[in-house]
Every structure is written in structure tokens, then in C-alpha cells.
Amino acid sequence: MSSALQKMTIAKALNAGMRAAMETDPKVVLLGEDIGKLGGVFRITEGLQKDFGEDRVLDTPLAESGIMGTAVGLALRGYRPVVEIQFDGFVYPAFDQIISQVAKMHYRSLGHLRLPMVIRIPYGGGIGAVEHHSESNEAYFAHTAGLRVVTCSSAEDAYWMIQQAIASDDPVVFYEPKRRYHERGEIELGEDAPHGLHDAVVRTPGTDVTLLAYGPMVKTAMIAAQAADTEGRSIEVVDLRSLSPLDVPTILESARKTGRVVVAHEAQTFLGMGAELAALVQHEAFYHLEAPVIRVGGYNIPYPPSRHEEVFLPDLDRILDAVDRSLAY
Amino acid sequence: MSDDVVAPVETAAPATHEPPARDITDGGPEMVQFLDAEGRRIPQTEVNGPYADYLQDVDGEMLRSLYRDLVLVRRVDSEGHALQRQGELGLWPSLLGQEAAQVGAGRAMRTQDYAFPGYREHGVAWCKGVDPVNLLGMFRGVNHGGWDSNENNFHLYTIVIGNQMLHATGYAMGVQKDGLVGTGDADRDTAVMAFTGDGGTAQGDYNEALVFASVAHSPVVFFVQNNHWAISEPNDRQFIIPPYQRARGFGIPGVRVDGNDVLATLAVTRAALERARGGQGPTLIEAFTYRMGAHTTSDDPTKYRIAAEVDIWKKKDPIDRLRKHLEAEGLVEDGWFESIDAEADELAQRIRTACQQMPNPPHEDMFEKVYVDPHPLIERERAEFVAYQASFEED
Numbered sequence: 001m002s003s004a005l006q007k008m009t010i011a012k013a014l015n016a017g018m019r020a021a022m023e024t025d026p027k028v029v030l031l032g033e034d035i036g037k038l039g040g041v042f043r044i045t046e047g048l049q050k051d052f053g054e055d056r057v058l059d060t061p062l063a064e065s066g067i068m069g070t071a072v073g074l075a076l077r078g079y080r081p082v083v084e085i086q087f088d089g090f091v092y093p094a095f096d097q098i099i100s101q102v103a104k105m106h107y108r109s110l111g112h113l114r115l116p117m118v119i120r121i122p123y124g125g126g127i128g129a130v131e132h133h134s135e136s137n138e139a140y141f142a143h144t145a146g147l148r149v150v151t152c153s154s155a156e157d158a159y160w161m162i163q164q165a166i167a168s169d170d171p172v173v174f175y176e177p178k179r180r181y182h183e184r185g186e187i188e189l190g191e192d193a194p195h196g197l198h199d200a201v202v203r204t205p206g207t208d209v210t211l212l213a214y215g216p217m218v219k220t221a222m223i224a225a226q227a228a229d230t231e232g233r234s235i236e237v238v239d240l241r242s243l244s245p246l247d248v249p250t251i252l253e254s255a256r257k258t259g260r261v262v263v264a265h266e267a268q269t270f271l272g273m274g275a276e277l278a279a280l281v282q283h284e285a286f287y288h289l290e291a292p293v294i295r296v297g298g299y300n301i302p303y304p305p306s307r308h309e310e311v312f313l314p315d316l317d318r319i320l321d322a323v324d325r326s327l328a329y
Numbered sequence: 330m331s332d333d334v335v336a337p338v339e340t341a342a343p344a345t346h347e348p349p350a351r352d353i354t355d356g357g358p359e360m361v362q363f364l365d366a367e368g369r370r371i372p373q374t375e376v377n378g379p380y381a382d383y384l385q386d387v388d389g390e391m392l393r394s395l396y397r398d399l400v401l402v403r404r405v406d407s408e409g410h411a412l413q414r415q416g417e418l419g420l421w422p423s424l425l426g427q428e429a430a431q432v433g434a435g436r437a438m439r440t441q442d443y444a445f446p447g448y449r450e451h452g453v454a455w456c457k458g459v460d461p462v463n464l465l466g467m468f469r470g471v472n473h474g475g476w477d478s479n480e481n482n483f484h485l486y487t488i489v490i491g492n493q494m495l496h497a498t499g500y501a502m503g504v505q506k507d508g509l510v511g512t513g514d515a516d517r518d519t520a521v522m523a524f525t526g527d528g529g530t531a532q533g534d535y536n537e538a539l540v541f542a543s544v545a546h547s548p549v550v551f552f553v554q555n556n557h558w559a560i561s562e563p564n565d566r567q568f569i570i571p572p573y574q575r576a577r578g579f580g581i582p583g584v585r586v587d588g589n590d591v592l593a594t595l596a597v598t599r600a601a602l603e604r605a606r607g608g609q610g611p612t613l614i615e616a617f618t619y620r621m622g623a624h625t626t627s628d629d630p631t632k633y634r635i636a637a638e639v640d641i642w643k644k645k646d647p648i649d650r651l652r653k654h655l656e657a658e659g660l661v662e663d664g665w666f667e668s669i670d671a672e673a674d675e676l677a678q679r680i681r682t683a684c685q686q687m688p689n690p691p692h693e694d695m696f697e698k699v700y701v702d703p704h705p706l707i708e709r710e711r712a713e714f715v716a717y718q719a720s721f722e723e724d
């Protein structure tokens with residue numbers, strides 16, 4: 001396949017990535033609510049049922065535990081199920097299947113069984129939605145051994161990472177930054193994937209402060225880095241991309257270089273990804289640090305009514321405030 | 330082979346797994362109806378006969394007040410829709426077409442009966458006395474519900490499909506423990522109603538609720554509004570045997586009712602609630618109706634359903650039907666329908682004004698009511714938040 005540069009949205013890139021995976025591997029099947037004719041409420045699977053048939057793109061009954069449990073069965077039978085959870089807040093009925101079965105099957109079968117499945121979850125806030133439609137619940141799954149957890153922040157990553165996730169023989173929880181679905185980016189089709197599924201990537205090199213971000217916060221982090229740059233502060237933005245496993249070498253290299261680390265995520269900070277990252281950095285880069293790791297995230301309350309979103313979600317100001325506090329040490 | 334081996338029973342079940350062909354506009358011979366689509370009172374049949382007693386008090390005045398409820402509820406709904414279109418609300422789930430299902434059910438409830446709604450039950454809310462303005466807050470993004478459920482015995486809307494079915498069942502178990510079932514005192518005996526849609530019947534919680542209610546014999550009435558669509562998925566993606574028939578397998582009587590016939594939904598729900606209050610256990614009602622509009626204002630139904638289907642259901646409109654009946658029976662005076670429309674206009678105006686004037690809550694409020702007792706982390710974050718916000722004012 002010859003290479004061709006294409007500009008597309010994250011939504012379209014996910015669609016193209018799944019299409020490519022379905023063309024390559026006839027065992028890839030899609031399951032979810034409203035993913036067939038409608039193409040999903042975000043249209044991520046648009047056209048796939050039409051082109052691959054109802055056998056491969058299944059509009060399931062409205063039951064997430066059912067979707068997840070049957071996906072396990074399909075995987076045991078040699079299929080590669082890609083499950084769509086309609087919104088972050090609706091994954092909980094499937095929580096038991098994910099934690100008790102999906103995550104542990106390989107381990108408890110002494111490696112005899114594999115569950116090469118992908119659980120796609122549109123996540124995060126900032127879209128003015130009613131409750132249960134804006135959550136960032138990645139820490140629950142990253143906390144659970146046996147699951148790989150990744151999240152894309154650009155069209156290019158969306159395109160490649162979804163294919164890598166589908167190709168993975170381990171179950172992957174694949175988080176999609178829903179408020180960024182319509183952000184456009186360039187993709188080099190036909191080339192090899194530019195990064196591994198579990199690589200962190202330095203988005204903006206810098207020297208003063210490391211800013212760790214992922215998913216929807218990457219864009220905010222890049223804008224913050226630009227703003228800081230005009231004030232003479234050099235921020236290095238690291239897009240984690242993978243939350244389990246973490247790309248420890250890349251994270252530590254940046255932390256050791258700058259000596260200051262800020263973590264930004266939408267999720268509530270208490271026992272969130274930032275807590276793990278802070279522990280990692282303070283333990284492994286202790287003698288390089290000029291300041292404690294600072295976390296910027298959601299407050300430790302239930303996701304609030306949408307009129308509070310603008311202050312609940314970390315924004316440019318809150319990130320720069322954290323950068324200032326880090327530099328003040 | 331021993332003698333007591335049971336011979337396989339011949340059943341009527343089809344040998345194939347093909348879903349039975351279904352006409353989604355025809356509820357079938359078991360559906361309870363009192364008013365046909367032309368507003369004519371259907372003569373007593375074997376199917377509706379058992380419910381006829383529950384309409385004995387339905388006189389001209391009652392029919393007019395049911396009509397009024399239907400019209401006002403539709404108006405609440407269309408105003409919600411309009412407010413979303415004007416940017417005053419973030420989302421609105423319309424009940425258009427389901428007014429009779431909800432008003433019949435809502436009017437059958439007594440004050441002490443408790444309702445557990447989904448998110449589309451604006452008509453039940455109305456009948457339970459909830460001010461429609463209170464429904465708007467969560468769709469405007471100023472709160473997650475915002476009414477006191479215990480004031481009108483109308484629980485908060487539940488968005489996660491199926492969750493509330495178990496809550497209703499548990500609440501009914503509590504009523505039972507309180508001894509408020511089968512006392513014979515109509516003002517004290519209490520029942521609970523749980524509302525969900527056809528899609529909801531697939532959810533685990535729904536099926537567990539039926540098991541629990543059946544086993545506990547609790548005073549709960551499950552009211553499934555089968556509006557034939559769960560966003561883009563039609564009934565045959567959710568079940569092969571319809572909910573009212575499936576109920577019987579759980580040990581719960583199931584009845585299908587014409588959801589666009591307010592007399593039928595009223596009668597059937599009254600009967601079920603009476604059973605529940607009297608200690609005869611749960612009932613499942615499937616209201617056969619149709620979602621005339623989009624799933625919500627975010628949805629585009631032209632992507633997945635044909636207009637012809639909607640046109641057929643238009644002819645079964647619940648309000649037209651009762652209006653024709655009132656006219657044919659000569660139960661209204663000149664100008665009465667217009668007076669109801671005028672009342673609806675006033676209500677819509679009040680809702681619109683109240684919505685537009687609904688203040689944004691101070692951001693600090695988002696830290697309120699996370700816990701009953703003070704929680705140090707919340708207190709600390711609130712203080713940090715306040716100081717941080719204040720730092721902008723200093724600049």
C-alpha cells in the first residue's frame with residue numbers, strides 16, 4: 001500500500017482504523033448499542049455495518065454486562081471483539097465482567113486462554129452533557145492487573161492505536177477523548193505506525209517543567225506550553241498515550257531533564273493517574289527533582305452539573321498556575 | 330427406561346429462531362383498549378372486561394380533566410423541546426406520543442404511591458404534582474435533578490438504563506415491611522411504580538428487579554413504555570417475546586395495554602396498583618405506544634427509521650382520540666378546547682420565563698452535598714478553589 005497523507009478528524013480516523021482492522025482480519029467483530037445503522041451516537045462506526053454486514057457489526061440488546069460477557073465468549077471462540085460502550089458512565093453494568101473475567105482470564109487459565117478484545121469508551125467532559133456522560137474512569141481499569149489501558153489524543157494516534165489495540169492479544173481498554181472527536185489531524189496512511197501502542201510521546205520539547213497529559217488534556221497542555229513559551233518558560237509536554245503500562249523511561253527521562261513535573265487530567269485527583277505518576281517520579285527521579293510533583297485535575301466530587309464544567313475541568317489557567325507553583329520551589 | 334421419564338411436551342413454539350414477523354402498529358388481540366383510534370368506546374370484551382370496573386367513576390368531568398392533562402403535558406414537552414432548540418437547555422428527551430401512557434399511569438396513582446421514573450416521564454411527574462420547571466434544571470445543567478423526591482413521591486430521573494427498577498422494588502419491599510400493604514385502608518395502603526422503556530427490558534437490573542419483586546411478592550408495578558425504539562434499535566434487537574408475555578415467566582402477571590388510550594392505561598394501572606396495595610404482589614404493564622419524535626434533541630431518527638411508520642402512528646394520536654370522543658359524546662361546551670389551549674399557552678410561557686431566569690448556581694456549590702457529614706478532602710479543595718477563584722478578582 002502506497003503512502004498518502006490524509007487529513008481527518010479523530011472520529012473518522014477511528015472509523016478508518018477499525019475498517020482497516022476488519023479488512024485485515026475477518027475475526028474482528030464489533031458489538032455495541034446503536035453501532036449498526038446509526039453508526040453509534042458519535043458515528044464512529046458509521047458505514048461499517050453496511051460494508052461488513054450485520055454478522056460483523058452487531059447492534060446488541062441494551063445491556064452492557066451482556067455485551068461484555070458475550071464478547072468474552074466470542075473471544076474464547078477465536079474472535080476479536082471490539083466493544084463500544086456508548087458513554088463512559090455506562091460501563092459500570094459491565095464492570096464485573098471486565099474486572100472479574102476480562103482482566104483475569106489469561107492468568108487464571110495459566111495462559112491457556114486469551115481475550116484479544118478491545119473495549120472502546122468515549123470519555124471525559126466539556127460537552128455540556130447531563131450526568132453519566134462526562135466521566136473519566138480510567139483509573140479503575142488502570143488499577144486492574146490484566147488490562148491494558150490506552151488513550152489517543154490525535155487523529156494519527158486514533159488511526160494507529162485502535163489497530164494496534166485490536167491486534168493486541170491482551171484485552172485493551174481504549175479511551176476516546178469525546179470532546180476532541182472533531183479535531184482534525186494528518187495521518188500518513190500506508191506507512192507503519194509511528195509509535196508503539198504503549199509509547200509515551202514528547203509533543204512539545206521543553207526544559208523548565210514537564211507536563212504529563214493524556215487524551216483530551218493533551219490539547220490543553222499544548223496550548224498551555226505555547227502560552228508559557230511567550231512568557232519565557234519552556235514546558236515539555238509528554239502525551240502518555242498508554243496508562244497501563246506506563247512508558248516509564250520516557251516519563252523519567254523528561255522528569256530528570258526538567259526536575260519539575262505537573263500532571264494534568266480530567267479525572268478526580270484522589271487516587272487518580274496523577275497519584276501513580278507522582279509516586280513513580282518521586283521514587284525514581286528523587287535526586288533530580290526541584291519541586292514536588294503537582295497534580296491538576298477534577299475536584300474530588302461527582303462530576304458536577306455541566307454549568308460547573310468550565311471550573312471543574314483543568315484549563316489553561318489552572319495548568320499554568322500549577323507550573324508557576326512548581327517553578328516557585 | 331424408567332416409567333417416570335417425562336415425555337417431551339409439544340409446544341407451540343416455532344422450530345426456527347426466526348423472529349416472528351411483527352406489525353409494530355398492531356398490539357394484537359391481547360391488548361387492552363377502551364377507546365379506538367377514532368375515539369369510539371370499544372364494547373366490553375373478554376380482554377378489557379376485567380378492567381371495566383376501574384372506569385366506573387369516569388364521567389364527563391373526569392374525561393375532560395384527563396384531556397386537559399394530556400394537552401398540558403404535551404405542551405410541557407414541546408416547550409422543553411423549544412427551549413433546547415433556543416439554547417436554554419442542553420438536551421430534552423421528548424415524550425411526544427406517550428402522553429396517554431404516562432397520564433393514565435400517573436392518574437391511577439394515589440398520593441402515597443411512589444414513582445421511580447426513567448428520564449422521559451414528564452407526564453408522570455405532572456400527575457404527581459411536580460412543577461415542570463423543576464424538571465428543566467438537569468437538562469439545563471444547573472443540577473442533577475433538583476427536586477425533593479419525597480415531596481411528591483416522585484423519585485429523581487434515572488439516566489442509567491434499568492437502575493431504578495431495582496430501587497422501586499426495594500422501596501416496595503420497605504413498604505411491605507412497614508406493614509402498609511393489605512391493611513384494607515385505601516388511604517394507607519401503598520404501592521410503587523417503576524418506569525422504563527422497551528430497551529430497558531434487556532438490562533440486567535430490569536430482569537433482576539422482576540425476580541426480586543416476584544420472590545418478595547412486593548407491591549410494585551412495572552410500567553414498560555414500549556415506544557418501539559431504543560434510540561436506533563427496534564424491538565427485535567431487545568426481545569423476541571414481548572415484555573408483557575415475558576413477565577409471566579417471572580411469575581408476574583403481565584398485561585399489554587394500548588398506550589395511546591388514556592382510559593385503558595388508567596384502568597389497567599388502577600387494577601395493578603390495587604393488587605399491589607392489597608398484597609397480591611407485582612404486575613407488569615406493557616404500554617404499547619410509539620416515540621413520535623427523536624430519541625432526544627441530539628438524535629436524528631431519519632438515519633434509522635422510515636417516515637411511513639411515524640405516519641401510521643400519527644393516526645393513533647392519544648389526544649386526537651380523546652378529543653373525538655369528547656366531541657362525539659357531546660361532553661364539552663363551545664370554546665372549551667380553546668380554553669385548554671389557552672391554559673397550555675400560559676403554562677408554556679411560565680415554563681419558558683422560569684427557565685430563562687434560572688440562575689447559574691455559584692461554582693462553589695458544586696462542593697455541596699457530596700457527603701452528609703463534613704469530609705476533609707472536600708473542605709480543603711473547596712477552600713483552595715475559593716482562594717484560586719479570588720486570585721482572579723485581585724488581578
Ligand SMILES: Cc1ncc(C[n+]2csc(CCOP(=O)(O)OP(=O)(O)O)c2C)c(N)n1
Nearest residue numbers: 033090488489490526527528529558559560
Ligand atoms: C446503562 C445505559 N446504557 C446506555 C445508555 C444510553 N441510552 C440512553 S437512552 C437509551 C435507549 C433507551 O431505550 P428505551 O429503554 O427503549 O427507552 P426510551 O428512550 O425509548 O424511552 C440508551 C441506549 C444509558 N442511558 N444507560
